[in-house]
Amino acid sequence: MTLTNRTITRRTILKTGAASALVSSYGMPLLAQDRSLKIGSYGGYFEDSFKKYVYPAFTEATGIAVESVTEPNSTDWLVTMQQGMAAGTVPADLSLFARDSMIKASRIGGLLKPLDLAAMPATEKFDPYFVFEDTTGKIGVGAMGWFTAMVVNPQEVDVPTSWADFWDTSKFEASLGLSKNFNSQFLDIVAATFFDGEATFATRDGIVALVEKAAEIKPNVALWWSAESQMEQGMKNTDIVGGQYYYDVAGLMKADGFPIEPVFPKEGNPQDYGSWCLAALSDKDAEAAEFINFSSLPSTQALMSRNIGTAPLLDTAMLDLTPEELAGVTGTPAIRPAYQAYLDEETFIKETWDKMLAQA
Amino acid sequence: MSAPEAELSADFAASSSSPAPVRALPRLPIAKALMALLIAGLCIVPFGLIFAISLGHKVEGAAWVWGFEGANYQRFFVGAMWPDEVSSMYLQKLGYSLYYAVIASVLAVLTAFPFTWFLTRLSRAAQARWLIFLLSTLSLSEVFVVMGWDILLSNKSGLPMVLRELGITDWAKGNGLFDWARSQGLASPRDFKFKTSVFATVLTMAYLVWPYAVILLYPPLSRIDQSMIEAARTMGATPARVMRTVILPTVRLPLIGAVLLLFVLLLGIYVAVSVFADPAQQTLAISIYDEVRGATLNAPFGAAQSVILLVTAGAFLLMGQLILNRRTT
Numbered sequence: 001m002t003l004t005n006r007t008i009t010r011r012t013i014l015k016t017g018a019a020s021a022l023v024s025s026y027g028m029p030l031l032a033q034d035r036s037l038k039i040g041s042y043g044g045y046f047e048d049s050f051k052k053y054v055y056p057a058f059t060e061a062t063g064i065a066v067e068s069v070t071e072p073n074s075t076d077w078l079v080t081m082q083q084g085m086a087a088g089t090v091p092a093d094l095s096l097f098a099r100d101s102m103i104k105a106s107r108i109g110g111l112l113k114p115l116d117l118a119a120m121p122a123t124e125k126f127d128p129y130f131v132f133e134d135t136t137g138k139i140g141v142g143a144m145g146w147f148t149a150m151v152v153n154p155q156e157v158d159v160p161t162s163w164a165d166f167w168d169t170s171k172f173e174a175s176l177g178l179s180k181n182f183n184s185q186f187l188d189i190v191a192a193t194f195f196d197g198e199a200t201f202a203t204r205d206g207i208v209a210l211v212e213k214a215a216e217i218k219p220n221v222a223l224w225w226s227a228e229s230q231m232e233q234g235m236k237n238t239d240i241v242g243g244q245y246y247y248d249v250a251g252l253m254k255a256d257g258f259p260i261e262p263v264f265p266k267e268g269n270p271q272d273y274g275s276w277c278l279a280a281l282s283d284k285d286a287e288a289a290e291f292i293n294f295s296s297l298p299s300t301q302a303l304m305s306r307n308i309g310t311a312p313l314l315d316t317a318m319l320d321l322t323p324e325e326l327a328g329v330t331g332t333p334a335i336r337p338a339y340q341a342y343l344d345e346e347t348f349i350k351e352t353w354d355k356m357l358a359q360a
Numbered sequence: 361m362s363a364p365e366a367e368l369s370a371d372f373a374a375s376s377s378s379p380a381p382v383r384a385l386p387r388l389p390i391a392k393a394l395m396a397l398l399i400a401g402l403c404i405v406p407f408g409l410i411f412a413i414s415l416g417h418k419v420e421g422a423a424w425v426w427g428f429e430g431a432n433y434q435r436f437f438v439g440a441m442w443p444d445e446v447s448s449m450y451l452q453k454l455g456y457s458l459y460y461a462v463i464a465s466v467l468a469v470l471t472a473f474p475f476t477w478f479l480t481r482l483s484r485a486a487q488a489r490w491l492i493f494l495l496s497t498l499s500l501s502e503v504f505v506v507m508g509w510d511i512l513l514s515n516k517s518g519l520p521m522v523l524r525e526l527g528i529t530d531w532a533k534g535n536g537l538f539d540w541a542r543s544q545g546l547a548s549p550r551d552f553k554f555k556t557s558v559f560a561t562v563l564t565m566a567y568l569v570w571p572y573a574v575i576l577l578y579p580p581l582s583r584i585d586q587s588m589i590e591a592a593r594t595m596g597a598t599p600a601r602v603m604r605t606v607i608l609p610t611v612r613l614p615l616i617g618a619v620l621l622l623f624v625l626l627l628g629i630y631v632a633v634s635v636f637a638d639p640a641q642q643t644l645a646i647s648i649y650d651e652v653r654g655a656t657l658n659a660p661f662g663a664a665q666s667v668i669l670l671v672t673a674g675a676f677l678l679m680g681q682l683i684l685n686r687r688t689t
Contacts, residue, residue: 075655082423100655107422156550174548180639183655222553224639237514239555343421346656351440351447357639358449 036065037287040077040092043070049308057303058294064287074101074274081111085281093282094291096143096274099132100183100339105277106134107343113278114139119289122296129336130313132275140275141292144301144310147247147330148185149269154261156241162265163193166242172220177234177243180224182353185270186244188337190214192267201341207349215356224357235260248309251328268333273313305329407670414667416660423657432664450647450665454672457627457643460558464565465622469615471566472573477607479574480582491578494571502568506631509564513554520551545638560636565629569622576621580614581607613684620680624673644669 039055041047047070055066069092071077077091078101084091097105105111114137117123123131123141130142150166152159157171166172178186187210191200194213200206222240225231228249234240236258247269250262276295278288294300301312302319311330312319319326342349417427439447479490512518523529529551532538541547546557554560584607592602608615630645637643644665651662 075657076653078423079657104422104657107419174542174545174553181655222548223556226634230635233510233514237511237516237518239515239553346420347418347440347658350656351449354639355439355447355449358452358642359640 035063035287036067037094037284037291038067038069038090038092039291040069040071040095042074042096043072046308047071053303053307054295054300057300058291061294062290064290066291069095071096074098077101078105078108078111081105081279082108084279085111088281090279090281093279093284094276094288095279097140097277098272098274099140099337100342102132102140102275102277103339103343106132106136106139111280112136112139113280113282113285115141115278115292116285116289117141119286120293120296122293125298125314125318126296127313130273130275140277141296142313143274143276143295144304144308145271145273145313145330146310147269147271147334148179148244149247149250149331150242150263150265151235151245151250152242152261152263153235153238153240153259155259156238159261159263160242160265163189163267165265166220167217169219172242174220174222175241176217176221177223177225177231177240177245178217178221179231179244180226180357182350183337183342184244185272185335185337186214187211187349187353188270188335189244189267191338192335198336198338198341201338201345204345204348207341207345208352211349211352211356214353247331248311248329252309264331264333268335269331270337271311271334272337273311410663410666413659414661414663416663418656418658418660424660427660432661433668435661436664436668450644453642453644453647454668456637456641457645457669458672460561460565460629460633460637460643461623461626464562464626465569465619467562467566468570468573468622469577469619472570472577472618473615476574476577476581480578480584487582491575494574497571502629502631505568506564506635509560509567510555510635513560515551515553518554520553523552556636556638556641558637558641561633561641564632564636565626568629568632569625572622572625573618576618577611577614580611584610616680616684620677624677627669627673 039050041050047068051068055068059065071080071092074097077095077097080091081095102112117131117138120141126142131138132140150160150163157175160166166176187201187207188198190210190213191197195206195210200210221243223230223234223243225234228246231240231243231245232249232253235243235245235253238259245260245262247262250260253260254262276288276292278285282288296314298314298318298320301314302321304310305312305319305321306325309329312321316326316330321329412426414432415428415430416424417429417431418424434442436450437448439445439449441447479487482490513520515521520529523532529538532541532552538547538552541552542549546559547553588606588610589602592606593599597605628645629643630649633643634646637646648662648665648669650656651658651665
């Protein structure tokens with residue numbers, strides 16, 4: 001079933017391995033064309049959709065052949081890129097990185113090549129937030145977005161209007177599923193709901209206050225999930241009646257008839273996004289520029305939203321998506337995660353969060 | 361191999377040493393060298409690598425670099441914020457590793473013992489069928505077993521559903537039992553729930569190693585001399601007394617050996633704990649994986665925790681060996 005496939009492989013578990021990497025490189029016919037490009041994306045449903053909808057349209061528009069490469073997830077792919085660099089190979093010319101992994105790659109240094117945005121006119125329409133620049137230049141351009149959203153089982157509970165409702169033990173005792181990872185944006189939700197948003201992450205006292213507020217929700221949490229599939233099963237089996245989950249996947253589950261409602265409460269939901277980044281050892285600058293330009297076109301952003309369920313990074317007014325199609329992939333307001341703090345205070349936040357969970 | 365057997369083979373080697381060495385000698389150095397290579401390749405090199413990584417340095421917000429520092433070991437005992445703050449979180453996780461492994465291995469051996477005892481009383485054909493069945497269940501991976509128990513304990517199709525349909529949930533709500541279960545984290549306001557709980561974790565872990573327990577206990581139990589039991593019965597001993605004074609003393613060493621082996625096996629269990637244990641009760645194996653594969657890319661700290669887990673397992677095996685040796689002399 002595609003849903004399960006997608007939820008497990010897209011962002012979390014390394015499941016595909018070398019075999020599927022091999023299969024995927026055969027997935028696109030390697031035509032005897034002069035120009036080609038190796039592009040990495042998250043394996044499973046996600047990559048399959050790219051091979052089915054996006055790459056053929058790109059090849060048709062530009063004549064550049066695409067060889068698809070499987071990334072298990074951003075963090076593991078970063079390790080693969082590092083090892084590839086050390087061995088002098090290029091695992092993929094263009095890779096998809098979540099923002100935190102991209103900043104990490106930038107800090108490790110020497111892994112990514114600055115992009116020439118003059119060769120990609122379509123990127124001018126992006127909010128500058130989606131073009132990441134470090135000391136070497138612009139190293140990442142936004143590809144697509146996704147939301148971590150509030151979800152509830154509408155058959156069991158009333159749909160809340162605020163994240164604060166989840167702290168109400170009279171309504172949600174031992175009933176919620178939240179992510180166990182310190183950087184899976186629950187702290188950003190706490191910051192947006194009870195504090196000053198990203199600014200609260202600026203000091204260690206602020207971070208401790210966030211974690212202490214998060215600790216107050218513990219009696220209401222029945223499942224601290226580490227893999228998406230746990231949350232999916234928990235909602236399907238009614239072990240839990242609400243929590244934090246991916247907006248697009250929840251929408252797919254709802255479409256399949258499961259009792260789940262993805263919600264945009266008044267504080268909003270955290271938005272994360274993937275960026276296209278060029279490997280430092282790649283010599284396909286020109287082809288990569290053409291692909292990023294293609295990916296940034298309103299028509300391609302709409303194509304991805306429609307067929308892959310990702311949130312568009314352009315102003316929705318530029319897109320030809322229907323209101324229903326838009327509601328299925330995006331919403332407002334969007335909470336922007338405190339990426340910088342998660343990296344600068346990595347060990348501190350992780351251990352403070354883990355201690356809260358371990359009651360140690 | 362148990363200690364008496366080891367002594368036996370040593371005796372045999374000593375008594376037969378005078379005529380044999382001429383033929384055995386030329387082959388020995390090659391075999392020894394191969395053995396040494398095998399041990400070096402499969403044990404020492406990987407362990408050395410893990411130890412070397414554990415001395416590495418984590419770069420905040422990036423990955424890690426090779427180094428030579430004990431900070432990761434210090435963090436294990438006092439936490440990363442030391443000296444401002446002392447945390448025993450990682451010791452607590454090690455404690456849970458030991459706690460689950462001890463309970464689950466003892467539980468598996470205690471329940472496998474009567475089963476295996478009755479199994480050895482069956483006909484040879486029946487024994488063979490049971491053993492083949494048990495061996496085939498070993499082909500189920502940990503993930504598969506955990507998935508199965510996940511469904512068996514889930515609200516919609518598992519044990520809570522059975523309790524609800526039988527009216528036990530409503531009955532418990534009437535007499536205060538349900539409120540007690542809620543205070544213990546074993547119920548939501550609506551239904552009983554067994555995920556996440558120590559109960560589900562230990563149950564699944566014991567289930568995972570149960571076939572191993574039977575297979576470990578089968579040889580010693582089936583080797584027990586029937587005539588000893590008959591002699592005891594003839595002299596008026598009750599079956600319970602025969603079990604206590606004849607059978608249990610005979611298989612005491614294999615019983616302890618089985619518990620030790622399963623204990624070490626269970627120390628590293630990952631999937632069952634990650635699915636069934638609350639974060640407050642998770643083990644070192646989970647923490648190691650989170651560091652090495654998780655978002656922080658902190659392989660050095662993961663490696664340091666691995667070394668400590670390995671040393672702990674080694675210490676327990678050594679202790680077991682000492683106990684076994686004392687019992688035999």
